[in-house]
Amino acid sequence: YNNIQTKQTNEKQPLTPCPQTPPDLNGTMRLLVPAQETLEEVAQQLSWLRLLEGGHQEPLDCRARYKIAIIVPYRDRLSNLCTFLLNMHPFLTKQQLDYSIFIVEQFDDGLFNRAMLMNVGFNEALKLRDFDCFFFHDVDLIPENDRNIYSCPDQPRHMSVAIDKFNYRLPYVDLFGGVIGMSRNHFQLVNGFSNMFWGWGGEDDDMASRVKAHDLNITRYTPNVARYHMLTHAKQKANPKRYEKLYSGRKRFKTDGLNNLEYRVKSLKQLPLFTYLLVDLTGRR
Ligand code: NGS
Numbered sequence: 541y542n543n544i545q546t547k548q549t550n551e552k553q554p555l556t557p558c559p560q561t562p563p564d565l566n567g568t569m570r571l572l573v574p575a576q577e578t579l580e581e582v583a584q585q586l587s588w589l590r591l592l593e594g595g596h597q598e599p600l601d602c603r604a605r606y607k608i609a610i611i612v613p614y615r616d617r618l619s620n621l622c623t624f625l626l627n628m629h630p631f632l633t634k635q636q637l638d639y640s641i642f643i644v645e646q647f648d649d650g651l652f653n654r655a656m657l658m659n660v661g662f663n664e665a666l667k668l669r670d671f672d673c674f675f676f677h678d679v680d681l682i683p684e685n686d687r688n689i690y691s692c693p694d695q696p697r698h699m700s701v702a703i704d705k706f707n708y709r710l711p712y713v714d715l716f717g718g719v720i721g722m723s724r725n726h727f728q729l730v731n732g733f734s735n736m737f738w739g740w741g742g743e744d745d746d747m748a749s750r751v752k753a754h755d756l757n758i759t760r761y762t763p764n765v766a767r768y769h770m771l772t773h774a775k776q777k778a779n780p781k782r783y784e785k786l787y788s789g790r791k792r793f794k795t796d797g798l799n800n801l802e803y804r805v806k807s808l809k810q811l812p813l814f815t816y817l818l819v820d821l822t823g824r825r
Pocket of ligand 1: 718741782783
């Protein structure tokens, strides 16, 4: 019976646009914990959502306004990934979004390059679909408030304003790390992220400079809405050269980013909970 109803709804074309503010949001999100930390188990726990291949979802009874890609740079954090997926899918579905989750894994075990993985995610996602905007999302951050809406922002939006680990206070006013949202056009305008930040730190500050250098503004929701829980994990090695790269970054906005990105896709799979990319990053470390 349910299936028949669903089908009828889908056939009623054209659907009306989804409301700007989705119904049934209540300002909270209970943290869900995986029964077991395996992707199979998480898929099982989420079977009620009826996700489409590649971690894609779209609202059934209205027409979503935007096509959204969630890009998650990743390596060796399965436990965080399970919790992330278990919480993000219901959260984004409730917001009536048309979205797909991309997990972009760095193949080698040398220094991690978060920014370059996000550039790769952007590039590869656009080969699959004409997404309108992108959320670049750390795997260890889980939203706590369902009114923290992941719809396309007019101006670049810093999402993870208030994180429990930092007593829900923004560490500094120009912070543009953790979770950010940008339209496809704005991301292209700033030439994406720098590819030169190997190891922890600085790549998000460089992106903040790119945004400002192009006369764009970083926007934020209020801290009582833009709240996140940070999952625990081992610390990463900081990049000793990050300040040097950051201070000289401005000279390279035009030449270092999407337009000189080099990598090899070793694997691309449409899995039940996400689109998976395993990539070999090239470039001087
Ligand atoms: C700054 C880093 C950023 C980082 C931010 C917050 O110092 O990349 O701290 O880090 N910039 C540099 O190192 C130049 S956090 O408090 O989340 O660990 O995002």
